[in-house]
Amino acid sequence: MKKLFVLLLIIVFLTQINIFAISQHTDYLNESKKDEVVNYVKNQIIDLYSEYYSIPKIDVEIEYVDASNNELIVHTFVNFTKILKIKSAEDLPFVKGMILELENIEDNYEKMIKSSYINSVIRDLQNNYIGIE
Structure with missing residues (x-):
């Protein structure tokens, strides 16, 4: 979770700095250092996401x-x-955690409502996220 939070912060920060990109330059880095930076960033993405995601690009x-x-x-x-x-x-x-917690609910009405919610989450994940780029 910490890795995901750090990555989200990096992404938010990176999207905020594009305005300044025009006036700055990259002359401080030679090609080999640029490659090191690019590879470092790519490895960070892979480290943060590879447990649950394949990253084709x-x-x-x-x-x-x-x-x-x-x-x-x-x-x-x-x-x-x-x-x-x-x-x-x-x-x-x-x-899995939501399904396990559902077993602890004794009130039938509450169990039905939460079961319906869990099923909608599962449908959403299956239709919009699983196997989707």
Whole structure:
């Protein structure tokens, strides 16, 4: 979960910095260093997502480099495709947890409502996420 949170923060940050990309340059990095940065970012994406997703495509572009305070901060634009590895929504940990918790509910009406919700989540996952890029 922590990895996902960090990645989401990176993605949010990266989408906010595109405005500045036009006025900056990447002359601070030679080609070999640019390749290192690109490979590092790709490996981070793979590390964060590979448990539950296959990642057929990752594109990383260096937008600009910020050189200040004896630091180089490399701003990148990342675009990647991910596909859930699982074949059934019931195999996802959070769905398994909901199904297990359903067994603890004693009130039949509440159980029916929550069961209906779980079924709608499963249908949504199956129709919109499982096997979909």
